[in-house]
Amino acid sequence: MYRRKYMRADALATKYFFHPLRRLIPPSQGRVPILMYHSISDVERSARHPYYETATSPEVFAQHMQFLAQNNYRPLRLAEAVRYMADPGQETARPVVITFDDGYRDFYTHAFPILAEHGFTATVFLPTASIGNTTRRLHQIECLTWGEVEELHKAGIDFGSHTVTHPQLKLLDATMVESEILCSKETIDERLGGAVRSFAYPYAFPEIDQPFRGLLRDVLNHAGYENGVCTIIGTAGPRSERFFLERLPMNTYDDPALFRAKLEGAYDWLHPLQYATKLINTRSTA
Numbered sequence: 001m002y003r004r005k006y007m008r009a010d011a012l013a014t015k016y017f018f019h020p021l022r023r024l025i026p027p028s029q030g031r032v033p034i035l036m037y038h039s040i041s042d043v044e045r046s047a048r049h050p051y052y053e054t055a056t057s058p059e060v061f062a063q064h065m066q067f068l069a070q071n072n073y074r075p076l077r078l079a080e081a082v083r084y085m086a087d088p089g090q091e092t093a094r095p096v097v098i099t100f101d102d103g104y105r106d107f108y109t110h111a112f113p114i115l116a117e118h119g120f121t122a123t124v125f126l127p128t129a130s131i132g133n134t135t136r137r138l139h140q141i142e143c144l145t146w147g148e149v150e151e152l153h154k155a156g157i158d159f160g161s162h163t164v165t166h167p168q169l170k171l172l173d174a175t176m177v178e179s180e181i182l183c184s185k186e187t188i189d190e191r192l193g194g195a196v197r198s199f200a201y202p203y204a205f206p207e208i209d210q211p212f213r214g215l216l217r218d219v220l221n222h223a224g225y226e227n228g229v230c231t232i233i234g235t236a237g238p239r240s241e242r243f244f245l246e247r248l249p250m251n252t253y254d255d256p257a258l259f260r261a262k263l264e265g266a267y268d269w270l271h272p273l274q275y276a277t278k279l280i281n282t283r284s285t286a
């Protein structure tokens, strides 16, 4: 069968140029890589360009967690990570945060058993309209049920909001934005006894839109959130905004060399490109 070969400029430059360069500079204080996973399932490998893939196979996910365990990484909850960024103290283990967007059921069947093997915690972001007492779907993929969410919560997994209906928030009016952010938190809080502190912005985050950022910040604050993550590529640190923490996108193509390079900050060079693309797209559609 014909299989498309993709040019992985981002992977090649990260592994062979930016990673060796990054290792010459001592790591700065208070930085925390926040890993962004979606589905943990087998991937149709020729489906799309590796940069845009979001699924990670269970085998690759197991390798990633093994790497963290063998290299003295300690997974933190987001609230702990935010505290660490402000005051790194004498922490000897390397901090990392493991997050999952979309609340897919394969977190329960595939990711959680691997995390539990290492005693790792993680944060799962739920789009609450896709979570039911029986299985519902998002993007045609099965999601967790409330029974599973409660069981995972008891086992030490953190849950955050990923809105109610997983919309492009930027396309909604302020009242709808508020309702997506408030109602999702209320629903999860009710099920888990007031546990929600974190929010994950669905889809690409419009980081250059300052008025929208301001609106989101106000709504999140008012709703009682303490922190949040988005799709800005990079390592979070003392200068990050606590509601819009940068993350490192992970997928099945993250081989050990690329995974390690990302953890060590060698993927952060992509952010200026991501930013410039958003600027150009905004200008050309304005």
Ligand SMILES: [Zn+2]
Pocket: 101, 102, 162, 166, 202, 203
């Ligand atoms: Zn999502």
